Amino acid sequence: MLRWRGVDDVPADWGRCVLTIGVFDGVHRGHQQLIGRAVAAARRRRVPCVLMTFDPHPMEVVRPGSHPAQLTTLTRRAELAEELGVDVFCVMPFTADFMKYTPERYTREILVERLHVAEVVVGQNFTYGRKAAGDVATLADDGRRFGFTVDAVSLVGEDALTFSSTYARACVDAGDVRAACDALGRYHRIEGHVVHGFGRGRGLGFPTANIQPPQYAAIPADGVYAAWFMVLSGGGQFGTLVAGERMPAAVSVGTNPTFSGKERTVEAFVLEGEPDLYGKYVALDFVEHLRPMLKFDSVDELVKAVDDDVAKTRAVLAAES
Incomplete structure (x- = not known):
């Protein structure tokens, strides 16, 4: 699996791809659904599957001192993503400048001009851009303008539990490592x-x-x-x-x-x-x-x-x- 530090590592001759975006801390069962959907779409299109995550955690830049407990290191996230079939693990440095990107600039400069996305797979609650002004509807509108599709995935399990890193952290913090295991899909x-x-x-x-x-x-x-x-x-x-x-x-x-x-x-x-x-x-x-x-x-x-x-x-x- 390729590992990129930001979009500056994207080769000049890079073709199209399927992209999934998120922090992916924990790579929990909901993330696994999302990544699996992106990998399947990439295989159908016969293009690479790219996972984009962020470092440091966006919360630490938006509100310094609010970094949540980390369920997985970047290296562990990359390993888990590779096991799920991801072809490229891209870590975007989350800086004060990047935080100010408007949704339109985010889509145009990163998704279209650098990554050449054919499809973007995200969770239904996905937000992006300055002050989280962009959402799934905004991204879908941009997709129609720039020629890519958007697949919004529900992160709800069979028991109606919404999988989230927040829930997994709460289980760990309470010492309920069995419940954490169930949410993460592994210890x-x-x-x-x-x-x-x-x-x-x-x-x-x-x-x-x-x-x-x-x-x-x-x-x-x-x-x-x-x-x-x-x-x-x-x-x-x-x-x-x-x-x-x-x-x-x-x-x-x-x-x-x-x-x-x-x-x-x-x-x-x-x-x-x-x-x-x-x-x-x-x-x-x-x-x-x-x-x-x-x-x-x-x-x-x-x-x-x-x-x-x-x-x-x-x-x-x-x-x-």
């Missing part, structure tokens, strides 16, 4: 580098990998979780990251109140083996919430609780295998 994942922590887990017989997620990552609510742990390898912001063997892990999210901790951390006790993980880039796929974060009266009580967490993690993940 919620966080990534990050393994950094040095306080070393308490090793002293208790449970050496943990202290994971430092990227800024804005959607981290589940404080508690203990059963998760799959993977070491990722590969290169570049838009390169492909390859997941190694997945290993069962009991994951603690929170401030470690038994030790009067103040810093919120994500620590994974990998149940099989004890590889040297410091500095590695890893992923956690959250499967099930096991219990809330608790303060224990003694270290012995904590160790007993962790033993129980490990047993539950093994049982949960064995059922998922």
